[in-house]
Amino acid sequence: MRRVLETVLFQLLGLACDIALAWCxxxxxxxxxxxxxxxVAPIACLLALAIAGKAASSRLAGQSAFLASRDVRRLLREQxxxxxxxxxxxxxxxxxxxxxxxxxxxxxxxxxxxxxxxLPQLAYSxxxxxxxxxxxxxxSWASGLVxxxxxxxxxxxxxxxxxxxxRTMGAYWDEYANLGDTFLESLQGLPTLKVFSADAxxxxxxxxxxxxxxxxxxxxxxxxxxxxxxxxxxxxxxxAAGMCVALSQLAAGTLSLFGCLMxxxxxxxxxxxxxxxxxxxxxxMNGMAASRKIFRLLDLPEPHDSGTAVAVPGDHLxxxxxxxxxxxxxxxxxxxxxxxxxxxxxxxxxxxxxxGKSTVASLLSGRQRDYRGSxxxxxxxxxxFSREALARYVTVVPTNAYLFRGTVRDNLQLGDPTGSDExxxxxxxxxxxxxxxxxxxxxDTRVEEEGQNLSGGQRQRLALARALMHNSPxxxxxxxxxxxxxxxxxxxxxxxxxxxxxxxxxVISHRLANVTSAHRIYVMESGHVVGAGxxxxxxxxxxxxxxxxDEQSRLEHFDPVEFAEEEARRREREAAAQDAAxxxxxxxxxAAFGEDAGETDAPLAPDDGAGAEGGEVPESVLEDDEAAExxxxxxxxxxxxxxxxxxxxxxxxxxxxxxxDDQPAPEPGVTAQIExxxxxxLEEMVRQGAGERDAGDSPEPSPDGAEPPSAxxxxxxxxxxxxxxxxxxxDGGEDDANEGAGDEEGDGDEDERR
Numbered sequence: 230m231r232r233v234l235e236t237v238l239f240q241l242l243g244l245a246c247d248i249a250l251a252w253c254x255x256x257x258x259x260x261x262x263x264x265x266x267x268x269v270a271p272i273a274c275l276l277a278l279a280i281a282g283k284a285a286s287s288r289l290a291g292q293s294a295f296l297a298s299r300d301v302r303r304l305l306r307e308q309x310x311x312x313x314x315x316x317x318x319x320x321x322x323x324x325x326x327x328x329x330x331x332x333x334x335x336x337x338x339x340x341x342x343x344x345x346x347x348l349p350q351l352a353y354s355x356x357x358x359x360x361x362x363x364x365x366x367x368x369s370w371a372s373g374l375v376x377x378x379x380x381x382x383x384x385x386x387x388x389x390x391x392x393x394x395x396r397t398m399g400a401y402w403d404e405y406a407n408l409g410d411t412f413l414e415s416l417q418g419l420p421t422l423k424v425f426s427a428d429a430x431x432x433x434x435x436x437x438x439x440x441x442x443x444x445x446x447x448x449x450x451x452x453x454x455x456x457x458x459x460x461x462x463x464x465x466x467x468x469a470a471g472m473c474v475a476l477s478q479l480a481a482g483t484l485s486l487f488g489c490l491m492x493x494x495x496x497x498x499x500x501x502x503x504x505x506x507x508x509x510x511x512x513x514m515n516g517m518a519a520s521r522k523i524f525r526l527l528d529l530p531e532p533h534d535s536g537t538a539v540a541v542p543g544d545h546l547x548x549x550x551x552x553x554x555x556x557x558x559x560x561x562x563x564x565x566x567x568x569x570x571x572x573x574x575x576x577x578x579x580x581x582x583x584x585g586k587s588t589v590a591s592l593l594s595g596r597q598r599d600y601r602g603s604x605x606x607x608x609x610x611x612x613x614f615s616r617e618a619l620a621r622y623v624t625v626v627p628t629n630a631y632l633f634r635g636t637v638r639d640n641l642q643l644g645d646p647t648g649s650d651e652x653x654x655x656x657x658x659x660x661x662x663x664x665x666x667x668x669x670x671x672x673d674t675r676v677e678e679e680g681q682n683l684s685g686g687q688r689q690r691l692a693l694a695r696a697l698m699h700n701s702p703x704x705x706x707x708x709x710x711x712x713x714x715x716x717x718x719x720x721x722x723x724x725x726x727x728x729x730x731x732x733x734x735x736v737i738s739h740r741l742a743n744v745t746s747a748h749r750i751y752v753m754e755s756g757h758v759v760g761a762g763x764x765x766x767x768x769x770x771x772x773x774x775x776x777x778x779d780e781q782s783r784l785e786h787f788d789p790v791e792f793a794e795e796e797a798r799r800r801e802r803e804a805a806a807q808d809a810a811x812x813x814x815x816x817x818x819x820a821a822f823g824e825d826a827g828e829t830d831a832p833l834a835p836d837d838g839a840g841a842e843g844g845e846v847p848e849s850v851l852e853d854d855e856a857a858e859x860x861x862x863x864x865x866x867x868x869x870x871x872x873x874x875x876x877x878x879x880x881x882x883x884x885x886x887x888x889x890d891d892q893p894a895p896e897p898g899v900t901a902q903i904e905x906x907x908x909x910x911l912e913e914m915v916r917q918g919a920g921e922r923d924a925g926d927s928p929e930p931s932p933d934g935a936e937p938p939s940a941x942x943x944x945x946x947x948x949x950x951x952x953x954x955x956x957x958x959x960d961g962g963e964d965d966a967n968e969g970a971g972d973e974e975g976d977g978d979e980d981e982r983r
Contacts, residue, residue, distance in 0.1 A: 233296030236290050236349035237356070244357055248364055248496055249279035255490035262486055287434045290349075298345030299657055309333050315449035317616060323529050325759045327413040328406050332526060343516035347509040352382075354502040361499055368488040372474040376499045379467025383460050383503040390510075397445075397452050402518040404445040408438045455733060460507040464500035471496040492835035528835035540614060540622040542702050544607025545733065546570040546593055551602035561590045563756045565602075569749075570703070575729040577744025578737045579777065583760040586737045589753075590707040593735065595619035624701040628708040630692030632680035638672040640691065644698030656697040660690040661720035661725060686717025693721055703733045710743060718743075741778050750774070791868060 253276045260267040262640070305483065309332065313320050359378045366372035371486070415422070420426040421889050475492035478484035484492075547570065553563040556706050563585050570576050578586050591597045592604060595611055604611040611619070632640055653672060657663040665687065666674055680688040689709060706725060710718045722743055725734055736744050744750050752760035752767060752774045760771030765773040857899040 230701075232300060233344070233352070234291050236293040236345075236354045237298065239286045239290035239293060240349065240353040240358065241360070243283050244360060244498065246279045246283035248361075248495065249275060250283070251491055251494040253279065254494060255487045258490055259485070259851060281778055294345040294349055297349070298341035299328065301340055301344040305340065307335055309523065310328065311325065312527050312531075316529065323887050324526055324540075325406075327409050327410040328522070329526070331406055331409050331467075332519060332523050336516075336523055337514035339519045340523075341516075342509065343513045343520070343676075343769050347506070347513035350502065350506045350509050353504045357502045358499050361495055365492060365495060368491050369475055369478060371478065372471045372492045372496075374473040375474050376467060376496055379463065379470060380499055380503060382463045382467070383500070383507060386456065386459050386463060386507075390452065390459075397449055398514045398518040399521075401445040401449050402522065404438070404442040406522075408442045411438050413964070426772040455768045456510075457507065460504060462673075464504050468496040468840045469718050470498055470507060471499070492812045504636070540606055540618055540702075543572050544702075545572040546603045546611075546623075546703065547603075548589075548592070548603070549603040551592065551600050551604055553592060553600045559757060563592075563600075564977040566753075566756070566758055568751050568758060568761070570733055570735055571748065572702070572733055573729075574730060574733065575726065575747040576733070576735045577747035577750040578753060579739070579741055579744060579750060580772070581777070582739075583755075584753040585756040586753055588707050588756075590625060590737055593692070593703075593705055594625045622697045622701055623705060624699045625705045625711045626693055626696045626712050630689065630695075630709075632676055632683075632688055632691060634678045635676055637666060637691065638677060640676055640751055641672075641695050641698050645697040645700065648698050653694075653698065656694045659696050659697065659724045661716075662687065662690045662694060684714075684717075689713050690717055690720055693724060697724070697728065701732075703735070704728065705735045705737070707737045708739065709736075710738060710740065720909060741774075752777075765881060878935060914972070 244614075253272050257272055289769045309329070313329065316323065338446055358377055362373045362377045363374070411434065411607050415435060419428070422431050442733065472493050475484060475496075480485065481487040490684060510931055548568050551563060551566045554561045566585070566589065568576075568578075568589075580586055588597070592600055592611075594616065595616060598612045606614060606622070633643070636648075637657075638653065641656070642648060645652070650672060654663055657666060666672070676691075680691065683691065693706075693709065704725075710721050713721070725736060726746065728734060736747065738744055741764075748763070749761060750764060750767055751758050752771050754773055758769050759773050762770065769775075769777060
C-alpha cells in the first residue's frame with residue numbers, strides 16, 4: 230500500500246502542475262485581451278516549472294506503480310509456490326498444473342494492472358475532482374458544482390457494468406483456463422495421440438474449445454466497448470455542461486474572462502481521472518477474476534503435517550500389512566504388502582506394469598500417507614514425520630527427473646546448496662559424466678529447460694548426480710534406468726551399487742538384471758507381494774519371477790539364426806501334427822467309402838475276408854505317427870501312383886472302380902496294400918523310390934504324354950501298389966497329389982532326414 234500512496238501523491242503533484250499551467254495561460258490571455266499584458270518573465274518561469282513538474286510527477290508516478298505491481302507479483306508468486314510445496318506433489322488432485330501455470334504467470338500479470346494502475350487511479354479519481362472544485366469555488370462556484378455533479382455518474386456506470394462484467398469475466402477466465410489445460414495436455418501427449426491416431430479427434434476438440442473462448446472474448450470486448458461509450462458520453466457531457474455555465478456567466482458579466490478560461494481549461498481535468506479509471510477497470514476486472522482463483526488456490530486445505538518425529542541415520546523402513554487406495558471406489562492399489570528395507574544394502578522391487586511398484590515408492594518417500602497398516606521408520610510411524618524431515622531422509626529418483634534451466638552447477642546445488650566444486654566433480658565422476666563436461670564448459674555447462682540439449686542418458690545421470698549431492702540415508706530409484714542407453718544404464722547401476730555399500734537403496738526396475746545382486750528382491754503382482762528372496766532362490770520358488778527372467782533372457786540374448794531354426798522346427802512339428810490329423814480324417818473317409826462300396830453288386834476285393842471292411846484303415850495304423858509317415862512316404866516316392874501306359878499294355882493299370890464287361894479284375898484290397906507297405910522298411914522304400922527316379926533306360930514316352938513303365942517297375946512288379954486316390958499325401962490335398970511328380974526329389978530328401 231505504501232507504493233500505492235506514493236503513486237497517488239505523485240499524481241496529485243501532476244494535478245497541481247496542470248492547475249499552474251491553466252493559471253498561466255488564463256492570466257496571459259486575459260491580460261492580452263484587456264490590453265494589460267502581464268510580466269512575461271515570471272509567467273515563463275512558472276510555466277517552465279509546471280511543465281518540468283508535470284513530466285517529473287508522471288515519471289515518478291509510473292515508477293511507483295511499477296514497483297507496486299512488482300512487489301505484488303513477487304509476493305503472489307512466492308505464496309503460490311509455497312502453497313504448492315505445502316500441498317506436496319499431489320497438488321494436481323486439487324488444481325490442474327496448467328491452471329497453476331496460468332495463475333502464476335498470466336494471473337499475476339493481470340494483477341499488476343490492478344495494483345499498479347487501478348487502485349492508485351481509483352484513489353486519485355476520488356481526490357482530484359474535490360481538489361479542482363476547491364480551486365474553482367472562488368472563481369465560479371456554479372460551474373464547479375455542475376462539473377462535480379457529473380463526476381459521480383461515471384462510477385455509477387462502472388458499478389452498473391461491474392455486475393455484468395463480473396459474470397462475463399468469470400466465464401472468460403474459465404474458458405481461458407480450460408483452453409490452456411487442453412492445450413498443455415495435447416502438447417505433452419502428442420506422441421501418444423499420433424501413435425493411436427487420435428490426433429484428429431483431439432484437433433476437433435481443440436477447435437471447439439477455441440471457438441468457445443473466442444465467443445467469450447468477443448462478449449468481454451462488446452461489454453467493454455459499450456461501457457466506454459457510456460463513460461465518454463458522461464465525461465464529455467459533464468465537461469460541456471460546465472463550459473456552458475461558465476460561458477453564460479461570462480455573457481451575463483458575472484464571470485471574468487480569466488475565470489471563464491480557468492473553467493474551460495480545468496473542466497477536462499474533472500473527468501480525465503474517472504475516464505482513465507474506466508479504461509483500467511476492464512483490465513482490473515480480469516485481474517480480479519484471476520485473483521479469485523489465486524486466493525482459492527491459497528485457501529486449499531493443506532495435508533496434516535504436524536509430525537515432530539526425527540529420523541536418525543541407521544533407521545530402516547519396514548512395511549507390514551500395508552494397503553492403499555488412491556480414492557473411494559477405485560479399489561486397492563496395494564493389498565496386504567509387507568517388506569523390509571535394511572539400513573545398508575540393495576533392495577529390489579520387480580513386477581509387471583501396474584503391479585504397484587511406484588505406489589510403494591510413493592509410500593516409502595512419504596508422498597502418500599492415507600495408507601492402512603504399519604509403515605515404520607526407525608520404529609515410528611511414517612505419518613509421524615514431517616514432509617521436510619522425510620525429504621531429508623529419503624531421496625527419490627524418478628524415471629524422468631526434471632532438470633531446470635541454468636548450468637550444471639545450478640542443478641547440482643539443488644541437492645546441496647553448500648556443496649563444493651570438488652564434491653560436484655566427485656559425484657559427476659561416479660555417474661561417468663565428468664569426461665563429457667570437461668570437454669564442454671565444466672560445471673558452467675548450460676542446461677536447457679528439461680535438459681533438452683542433453684541426451685536421455687545424460688539427463689538421467691545428471692539427475693542421479695543431483696540426488697547423490699543430497700546425501701540422504703535412503704535412495705529410491707523408481708525406474709531410473711528406463712529409456713536410457715546401455716552405457717548410461719551401466720553407469721547408473723555402478724553408482725547405485727557403490728552407494729549401496731553404505732546406504733539403503735531401493736531399486737524399482739522392470740529389468741531383472743539390475744537387481745540380481747540385491748540382498749532381497751520382492752516380486753509384486755496385482756498389488757501383492759508374491760515372492761521374496763535372493764535371485765537364485767526366486768528362480769526356484771517363484772513362478773512369476775522365473776517367467777519374467779526367462780522372457781527377458783530370451784529378449785536380451787536374441788539370436789536370429791537360432792530363432793529361425795526354432796521357428797522351422799516348430800513349423801515341422803505343426804505340419805507333422807496336421808499330417809497325422811489328415812491321415813486320421815482320410816482313414817475315416819476310406820472306411821465310410823468301403824462301407825458304401827460293400828453295399829454295391831461289384832466286390833471291391835477278392836474273397837479274402839475283407840468284404841466291406843476292405844476300405845478301412847486299421848485303427849492302430851491311424852494312431853501311429855510312424856505308420857502315417859510310411860503312408861505319406863509311399864505316396865511321395867510314387868510307390869502307389871497309377872502307371873498310365875498305352876492301350877496295348879493294360880496289365881499295368883490299376884482300376885479302382887468301374888462298370889462294364891471290359892473292366893479288369895480289381896487289385897487286392899486297400900487294407901492288404903497298407904499292410905504290405907507297413908511291412909516294408911523305410912530304407913528299402915527310399916532306395917526303391919530312388920532307383921525308380923534314377924532309372925536312365927526308360928523308353929521314349931508315348932504320344933499321349935504318359936511314361937511307359939520302367940525296368941525298375943518290371944522288377945518290382947510283385948511289390949504292392951497303392952492307389953493314390955485312396956492314400957493321402959503328406960498335406961492331404963489334391964494339389965499336392967498333382968504336384969507329387971515334380972517334387973519327388975525334395976520329398977525324398979525330407980524323408981531321408983526323418
